[in-house]
Amino acid sequence: MTNWLRRLWAIIESTVSPRYFYQLSGRWLPWFAWPAVILIAVGLVWGLAIAPADYQQGNSYRIIFIHVPSASLAMGGYLLLAICGAITLIWRVKTAEMVAKAAAPVGALFCLMALVTGSLWGKPTWGTYWVWDARLTSMLILLFLYFGVMALQSAFEDVAQGSKAAALLAVVGVVNLPIIKYSVEWWNTLHQGSTFRITERPSMPPEMYLPLLVMFLGLYALFATLILLRSRQEILQRERRSQWVRQLIEDERE
Amino acid sequence: MLELQNLEAWRDDRCLYQALSLSLQPGQVGHIMGPNGVGKTTLLKQIAGLNAFMSGRVRWRDAQVSDDPQRYQQELLFLGHLAGLKSALTVAENLQALAVCRGMVLSANQLEAALERVGLTGYDDVLVAQLSAGQKRRVALARLFTESPLLWLLDEPFTAIDQAGVAELEGWLADHAERGGMVLLTTHHRLSLRCPITPIELIPA
Amino acid sequence: MIWRIAVQVFQRDLRLASRQSGEWLNPLIFFLMVITLVPLAISPEPARLREMAGGIIWIAALLAVLLAMDGLFRSDFEDGTLEQLLLTPAPLPLLVLAKVLAHWLQTGVALTLLAPLAGVLLNLPSSVLVTLVLSLLLGTLTLSLISAIGAALTVGLRRGGVLVPLITLPMHIPVLIFATGSIQAALSGLPVVGYLALLGAFLLLALCLAPFAAAAALRLAVSGS
Numbered sequence: 254m255t256n257w258l259r260r261l262w263a264i265i266e267s268t269v270s271p272r273y274f275y276q277l278s279g280r281w282l283p284w285f286a287w288p289a290v291i292l293i294a295v296g297l298v299w300g301l302a303i304a305p306a307d308y309q310q311g312n313s314y315r316i317i318f319i320h321v322p323s324a325s326l327a328m329g330g331y332l333l334l335a336i337c338g339a340i341t342l343i344w345r346v347k348t349a350e351m352v353a354k355a356a357a358p359v360g361a362l363f364c365l366m367a368l369v370t371g372s373l374w375g376k377p378t379w380g381t382y383w384v385w386d387a388r389l390t391s392m393l394i395l396l397f398l399y400f401g402v403m404a405l406q407s408a409f410e411d412v413a414q415g416s417k418a419a420a421l422l423a424v425v426g427v428v429n430l431p432i433i434k435y436s437v438e439w440w441n442t443l444h445q446g447s448t449f450r451i452t453e454r455p456s457m458p459p460e461m462y463l464p465l466l467v468m469f470l471g472l473y474a475l476f477a478t479l480i481l482l483r484s485r486q487e488i489l490q491r492e493r494r495s496q497w498v499r500q501l502i503e504d505e506r507e
Numbered sequence: 508m509l510e511l512q513n514l515e516a517w518r519d520d521r522c523l524y525q526a527l528s529l530s531l532q533p534g535q536v537g538h539i540m541g542p543n544g545v546g547k548t549t550l551l552k553q554i555a556g557l558n559a560f561m562s563g564r565v566r567w568r569d570a571q572v573s574d575d576p577q578r579y580q581q582e583l584l585f586l587g588h589l590a591g592l593k594s595a596l597t598v599a600e601n602l603q604a605l606a607v608c609r610g611m612v613l614s615a616n617q618l619e620a621a622l623e624r625v626g627l628t629g630y631d632d633v634l635v636a637q638l639s640a641g642q643k644r645r646v647a648l649a650r651l652f653t654e655s656p657l658l659w660l661l662d663e664p665f666t667a668i669d670q671a672g673v674a675e676l677e678g679w680l681a682d683h684a685e686r687g688g689m690v691l692l693t694t695h696h697r698l699s700l701r702c703p704i705t706p707i708e709l710i711p712a
Numbered sequence: 713m714i715w716r717i718a719v720q721v722f723q724r725d726l727r728l729a730s731r732q733s734g735e736w737l738n739p740l741i742f743f744l745m746v747i748t749l750v751p752l753a754i755s756p757e758p759a760r761l762r763e764m765a766g767g768i769i770w771i772a773a774l775l776a777v778l779l780a781m782d783g784l785f786r787s788d789f790e791d792g793t794l795e796q797l798l799l800t801p802a803p804l805p806l807l808v809l810a811k812v813l814a815h816w817l818q819t820g821v822a823l824t825l826l827a828p829l830a831g832v833l834l835n836l837p838s839s840v841l842v843t844l845v846l847s848l849l850l851g852t853l854t855l856s857l858i859s860a861i862g863a864a865l866t867v868g869l870r871r872g873g874v875l876v877p878l879i880t881l882p883m884h885i886p887v888l889i890f891a892t893g894s895i896q897a898a899l900s901g902l903p904v905v906g907y908l909a910l911l912g913a914f915l916l917l918a919l920c921l922a923p924f925a926a927a928a929a930l931r932l933a934v935s936g937s
Binding site: 342394395397398400401402404405408409411414417418421422424425426428429432433435436437439440443 | 861866869872878880890914921925929
C-alpha cells in the first residue's frame with residue numbers, strides 16, 4: 254500500500270517539477286499572450302472612445318476600465334502568493350516557490366496601477382489626487398504587504414531560503430488581509446460619515462458593462478502572461494546547474 | 508542503532524550530498540571528513556534534526572525519528588560551532604538551565620564533578636563573558652558529563668582547545684565509545700584514538 | 713516537564729534582561745523622546761495635543777516595540793542557544809510564547825506603566841488614562857506576538873532589523889485603528905467596551921497563531937545557517 258502511494262507521489266512530484274512546468278508554460282504562453290494583446294486593445298478602444306459618457310461623472314469615469322480589473326488582480330495576486338506559499342511549505346514543491354517569487358512584482362505592479370488610476374480618478378471627481386477612502390487605503394496597505402514579501406525574498410543570500418521565508422510571510426499576510434480590510438473600512442466610516450466611495454457600482458448598462466468585462470479578461474490574460482514569462486525566467490535561473498537547462502542553452506547556441 | 512537512509516541536502520540550489528546512507532552502532536566513533544564547504548556541518552545538523560527541509564530518513568533504535576523526534580533528541584547532544592552559552596550568565600547558571608531544558612535537574616555534586624572533568628573547578632560563578640574561547644568550549648563540553656547523552660554529535664569540537672586539551676578530549680571520546688556510547692564528529696584535526704574510527708568521507712561532486 | 717522547560721526559558725530571559733538593562737531601557741527612552749517630538753514639531757497647543765494624544769502615544773509605542781523586537785531571537789541565534797532550543801522536548805511554539813512574554817514584560821508592560829506620564833505630557837484628561845492603559849496592555853502583547861514572526865523570519869540576516877518593521881507594520885494596523893479608536897471614544901465619553909473586546913479578540917488570535925508561525929520561521933532560519 255505504501256509502495257503504491259510512494260509511486261503515486263513520485264508521479265505527482267515529476268509532474269510539478271520545474272522542468273515540466275517550463276515545458277508546459279512554453280506551450281500555454283501564446284494562448285495567454287495573444288488574447289491579452291487583442292482583448293486589451295479592443296477593451297481600451299471600446300471603453301475609452303466608444304462607450305457613452307457617464308451621466309454624473311462625464312468622461313472621467315472611464316478610468317474604471319483599468320482601475321477595477323487592476324484592483325481585483327492586485328488582491329488575486331496576493332492570494333496567488335499565499336497559495337504558492339502554502340504549497341511550498343506544506344508539500345515542498347520547488348516550482349511553487351519559483352512561481353511565487355515571479356508573481357510578487359507582477360502583483361505589486363497591478364496594485365500600483367490600481368492606486369495610480371484610483372488617484373487619477375479622484376482628481377476630476379473630488380479635486381484632489383488622493384483621498385483616504387477605505388478602498389484606496391486598503392490598496393495602499395496591500396502594496397506595503399507586497400513590498401514586504403519582495404524585500405524579504407531579496408534580503409537572503411541563499412535564494413531558496415529567502416523564497417521559503419517569503420512564502421511563510423505571504424501565508425501570514427493573507428490571514429491578516431481580511432482583518433486589515435475590515436479594520437480600514439470601519440475606520441473610514443468613523444472618520445467620514447458621507448458616502449465617500451470611489452467605485453460606486455450601480456447597475457451598469459451593457460454599453461459600459463461589456464467593455465469592462467473585456468478589459469477584465471484582457472488584464473487577467475496579461476497578468477497570466479507576465480507571471481508565466483517571469484516564472485520561466487526564474488526556473489532557468491534557479492535550475493541553471495541542472496542537465497536539462499544546460500542542454501537547452503546548448504541547443505540555443507546552435 | 509542509528510541508521511541514515513538516502514539523506515539529501517541542497518544549499519543555494521546546489522546539491523551537497525545525495526543518497527547518503529550509513530549506520531552506526533554503539534561503540535563506534537564516526538569521523539565525518541571532507542574539505543571546507545562540502546556539507547559536513549549540514550550533515551551533522553540533519554542527523555540532529557535541525558534541518559527541517561532536507562529529505563531522507565533517520566532511524567533510531569529501529570524506529571523512524573520523524574514519528575517521535577523527542578525520544579531521539581533526548582538521547583543525543585548536539586554541540587555546534589557556537590558554544591550555545593549565554594555570556595551574561597554564569598557557568599553554573601548556563602549548565603543548569605541547559606540541563607532543565609532537557610528535563611533534568613542538576614545537583615551541585617553533578618555540576619562539580621563535570622566541571623572537574625573539564626578542568627574548570629571553581630569556575631561555577633564566573634560569567635561566561637569573562638572566559639577565554641578555549642574555556643567556553645570546555646564549558647560546552649561539560650554538557651557531555653552533566654547531561655550524559657548516548658549519542659554525541661560534535662561539530663569541530665577541537666576548536667580553540669590547546670594541545671593538552673586535545674589529548675583529553677580524545678580520551679573522553681574513546682571512553683564514551685568503550686562504554687557503549689556513539690560519537691559522530693566533524694573535525695579537520697587528525698584524530699588518534701585508542702579505539703577504532705569509522706571514517707565518513709564527503710567528496711565534492 | 714514541558715511546562716518546566718517553558719518556565720525555565722522565561723526565567724532565563726528575564727534574568728538576562730536584569731543584567732543587560734540597556735536592552736530594555738533604550739526603547740522606553742525612545743518612546744518618551746518621540747512623544748516629546750510631537751509638540752515640538754507640530755504644536756504645543758493643549759486642545760490640539762489632546763485630540764491627537766491617543767494616536768501619538770500609540771504610534772510611539774508601536775515604534776518602540778518594533779525597535780526592541782530585533783533583539784528577541786538575534787542574540788540566541790548568534791550564540792547558538794537557538795539551536796539548542798530546537799532540540800528540547802518542549803514544543804517550539806510554547807518556547808516562543810515564553811520568550812515573547814518575557815520580552816513583553818520588558819517592553820509592552822513597561823510602556824504601559826509610562827503611558828500615564830505620556831498622557832499627562834499630551835494633555836489627556838485622567839478619565840481617559842484607564843482606557844489608554846488597557847488598550848496598551850492588550851495591544852502591545854498583540855504587537856509583540858506579530859513582530860515576533862518578523863523577528864523570526866529575519867533572525868539570520870545581518871541587517872535584518874530594518875526589515876522587521878517593513879514586513880510587520882501592515883499587520884499592526886488593525887490593532888492601531890481600534891486602540892486609538894478606543895481612546896477617541898473615551899475622550900467623547902462614549903463606551904469603550906466594544907473596542908477593548910475587539911482588541912482582546914485580536915490578542916487571542918495572535919496568541920493562537922503567531923507562536924506557530926514564528927516557530928516555523930525559526931526552524932527555517934536554523935536550517936539555513
